[in-house]
Amino acid sequence: MTSSFFPPHRTLMGPGPSDVSPRVLGALSRPTIGHLDPLFVKLMDEIKVLLQFAFKTGNELTLPVSAPGSAGMEACFVNLVSPGDKVIVCQNGVFGGRMKENVERSGGVAVMVEDEWGRPVSVEKATAAFDQHPDAAILAFVHAETSTGVRSDAAALCNLARERGALSIVDTVTSLGGIDVDVDGWGADAVYSGTQKCLSCVPGIAPVTFSAQSVERIQKRTHKVQSWFLDMQLVMGYWGGSSKRAYHHTAPVNALYALHEALVILQEEGLEASFRRHRRNHEALVAGLEAMGLAMAVAPEDRLPQLNSVLIPAGVDDAVVRGALLNDFNLEIGAGLGALAGKTWRIGLMGHSSNEQNVVACLNALEAVLGREGADITSGKALLAAKAVYAD
Numbered sequence: 001m002t003s004s005f006f007p008p009h010r011t012l013m014g015p016g017p018s019d020v021s022p023r024v025l026g027a028l029s030r031p032t033i034g035h036l037d038p039l040f041v042k043l044m045d046e047i048k049v050l051l052q053f054a055f056k057t058g059n060e061l062t063l064p065v066s067a068p069g070s071a072g073m074e075a076c077f078v079n080l081v082s083p084g085d086k087v088i089v090c091q092n093g094v095f096g097g098r099m100k101e102n103v104e105r106s107g108g109v110a111v112m113v114e115d116e117w118g119r120p121v122s123v124e125k126a127t128a129a130f131d132q133h134p135d136a137a138i139l140a141f142v143h144a145e146t147s148t149g150v151r152s153d154a155a156a157l158c159n160l161a162r163e164r165g166a167l168s169i170v171d172t173v174t175s176l177g178g179i180d181v182d183v184d185g186w187g188a189d190a191v192y193s194g195t196q197k198c199l200s201c202v203p204g205i206a207p208v209t210f211s212a213q214s215v216e217r218i219q220k221r222t223h224k225v226q227s228w229f230l231d232m233q234l235v236m237g238y239w240g241g242s243s244k245r246a247y248h249h250t251a252p253v254n255a256l257y258a259l260h261e262a263l264v265i266l267q268e269e270g271l272e273a274s275f276r277r278h279r280r281n282h283e284a285l286v287a288g289l290e291a292m293g294l295a296m297a298v299a300p301e302d303r304l305p306q307l308n309s310v311l312i313p314a315g316v317d318d319a320v321v322r323g324a325l326l327n328d329f330n331l332e333i334g335a336g337l338g339a340l341a342g343k344t345w346r347i348g349l350m351g352h353s354s355n356e357q358n359v360v361a362c363l364n365a366l367e368a369v370l371g372r373e374g375a376d377i378t379s380g381k382a383l384l385a386a387k388a389v390y391a392d
């Protein structure tokens with residue numbers, strides 16, 4: 001007989017999922033009701049309004065796709081890209097590479113603008129790409145590159161797309177709730193996110209929002225969207241404004257209770273207060289890591305507060321340290337990805353995980369494990385450096 005599964009209580013300080021608040025876990029366990037129940041339809045309406053608040057948008061077409069962040073990405077590409085469309089894709093990490101795949105699988109032509117991993121997307125290079133390809137219909141980029149911990153200038157990039165008569169597709173999976181995501185202020189057109197990063201909800205849902213211009217582009221399509229499930233014209237019949245909802249798929253009812261609760265928590269705290277909390281815990285963590293003698297991988301002005309890339313000190317075995325943190329301290333941090341595999345650790349301070357207790361626990365555990373592994377670090381200084389930031 002297979003017995004029930006009881007996971008341990010880990011502290012999640014990797015690139016997602018982040019720690020889920022007990023309030024969100026509580027919401028998840030409430031009684032399941034029908035996905036066309038009038039009370040559930042009311043909940044859906046509230047989720048739409050809460051997502052508009054989180055994205056800072058008045059976009060009518062704002063909803064949670066019933067699948068993870070990658071499906072949010074795919075929803076934006078398959079609906080906006082038709083065969084033959086040219087899309088400028090900015091890549092400065094793992095997720096830009098997935099955007100290229102999405103363009104090509106939608107029959108489009110990807111024009112790549114490549115930047116070094118660990119550096120933001122260059123607005124100059126993107127501008128030059130439009131000069132060379134004035135017929136490009138879309139500009140796509142990642143606001144917060146989780147593979148490196150770098151923030152790019154979304155306002156400038158969306159503005160560039162507008163100036164060139166193109167639409168923008170923006171990945172805000174890691175940014176939403178942690179740093180400013182200003183969809184209407186940026187003039188962004190198709191924006192997707194995830195639930196398990198700074199919203200600290202369970203994984204498996206992808207908030208998306210589409211501007212009026214992008215909805216117009218979708219309505220003018222002459223080629224059917226290649227994905228039935230992600231075709232927004234069909235999804236709109238279920239999530240649309242009118243009270244008569246047509247069955248499209250069975251919504252993940254309980255997961256949406258959880259998303260609703262996570263967004264209520266965000267609203268209670270306030271967006272600006274959440275951004276300040278993420279910044280402060282980031283500053284304390286960095287102060288502690290640097291006092292230990294570790295170096296950050298990203299320049300201070302480009303860093304994401306919710307995803308901290310640290311260079312692995314020479315002679316230290318990446319996997320041994322992460323394994324010890326997990327097994328001896330119940331603490332998960334992330335490995336480097338792609339070009340940074342084996343070179344960096346990624347320490348997440350996302351959503352509910354972004355708190356002083358986690359910063360302290362992480363610095364203590366890392367200092368203990370690195371000391372045991374014989375790494376050349378300074379002991380006894382990290383905690384005081386972090387505490388000094390909080391006392392400030």
Ligand SMILES: *Cc1c(COP(=O)(O)O)cnc(C)c1O
Nearest residue numbers: 068069070095144146173174194
């Ligand atoms: C995590 C992440 C994704 C993918 O989200 P999943 O929920 O894992 O599918 C996409 N883009 C970025 C920037 C991410 O951090």
